[in-house]
Amino acid sequence: MLGYVLRRLLAAIPVLAIVAVLVFLMLRLTPGDPAAVIAGDNASSEQIAQVRHQLGLDQPLPAQFAIWIGNLARGDLGESFFFKKSIGELILGRIEPTLSLAAATMLIAICVAIPLGVVAAYRHGSWLDRIVMGVSVLGFSVPVFVIGYLMIYVFSITLGWFPVQGYQPLSGGFGGYLHRLVLPSLTLSVVYIALIARMTRASVLEVLTEDYIRTARAKGQVERKILFRHALKNAAVPIVTIVGIGIALLIGGVVVTESVFAIPGLGRLTVDAVLARDYPTIQALILLFSGVYVLINLLIDLTYGLFDPRIRQ
């Protein structure tokens, strides 16, 4: 098991290194002078030169990379040109809403999608199966923001159950926090439910044809236990994998959902940074999101051993 963990850890390092190089090159590949872009349209040539020096853009590329990586390693993400404050601080202040949204979405998605997928596989070919599959394709086919506006229209404007937009920090009371979190996380969970339900169904469907399921039936095991103990546990690896891969979708969805519901999180920060062409902030955010994505998938790889003892060796 330890060897397996080490191998997975070592495999994640080059990927993160490549992401870092790509993100570093991003600014340097911009057509034109990045210092001029960052300094803005009305900057004087002295200001541009100052920005160039500040970013280290007047040095050779490898040296720039070394400085940048060195700063990152010390936890210094640099200074935001638009928000006029350190990027580390900026990100820290925006983590709570995004983390809450992502966690709530994941919770809803897993609780809804896995039972749906199992039942669809068990009743393979029935109307229920067709509905689950049909709705899941529909979930893939509508942009997140359209789902968000539909939710707002139905649940906020027509029924008045939830506030239209906004976020309340956890420190302002749990009730209000949760009340404002329901619609955004429901919105964001639609795609995720579609993804996980499909994979659960396919995976359980395959396992249900195995000999040990027939054996379990033959010995008189109750169907519910066959489904959830024998089938689901053996179907777990692909399901857990898709939950991890789906994090990429979730991160993209966070950016959009936070814009729809005016949530001041990292996604909204990303859009604001892009609109303001605040490259150091964009770089830091891409690096952060990609790092989280890779690390979560690494952690998920490590859980395979829990489900499948063969992987532990």
Place this chain on the structure above:
Amino acid sequence: MSAEPTVLAPALPSPPAISLAWRLLRNPVAVASAGVLLVMTLIGLFAPFLGTIDPTAINPAIRNRPPGFERTIRAEDGSATAFRYRMGTDSLGRDVYSRVLYGARVSLAIAVSVAALALAVGLLLGLLAGYIRPLDGPIMRLMDGLMAIPGILLAIAVVSLFRAGLPAVIAAIVVPEIPRVVRLVRSIVLSVREEPYVEAAIMAGTRLPLLMARHILPNTVAPLIVQGTFIAASAILVEAVLSFLGIGIPPEIPSWGNIMAEGRSLFRVYPHTILYPGIFLGLTVLAVNMLGDGLRDTLDPKMAGR
């Protein structure tokens, strides 16, 4: 879903394109989806003749009118005709119906060009990685890196690098789609190059370009068609998302994403500017996805119903 005896396929290779089309025709969902796409394409092509007016014509006097609003339009020769704004007007007084119909043109063009570009670049890189050993490592590590950046975020990053415009948006949607195509092509090449007929061709002295074109490339066609449909579906969605975030194609070009982006601020009072393009977009992407599922099931019967 139906149990067809596809296992007993003839050993002799039948013309693949014809039998594929034939099998696809027996899949009612795929046929219906193809029908929807045909209608959308025709709408896009013939938008000027479907009772539309200039989709970019601004008219401050009739902003935010509800669907069904009527007004007489005076032509230059003095004749007056009643024009009905079937889907209402947006906050600049433009006809939403005309914009949605012309939007089909823009959104479908983006879908097709993104799919074609992603497949072309991915195919080239995949063939190189799969066949030329020294290139395999560098290309695949680069793809790993690109895949580690969540798609929408990568698209946003690419957009932010260039001046806003159609080429930048297309590039932004293409780049995140490339790694999956490269992986697909590479895995096919790696499995095909061990086949006896490829080894025989190499032994017979077939030159690399001919070997690629005649023996390796044909194996990638079917999976690439399936992948291409899914890329097209996601391209329409990503374009809409980028436009919605305000970093998509220039707002005067009517794409479905842009029409919805324009309507977002007044959504609470006038939902029709998001509703109608949303329905068109959802229907189209749904049809592309369903067609992709149908194609995949037809090409790989083992995947049917999954």
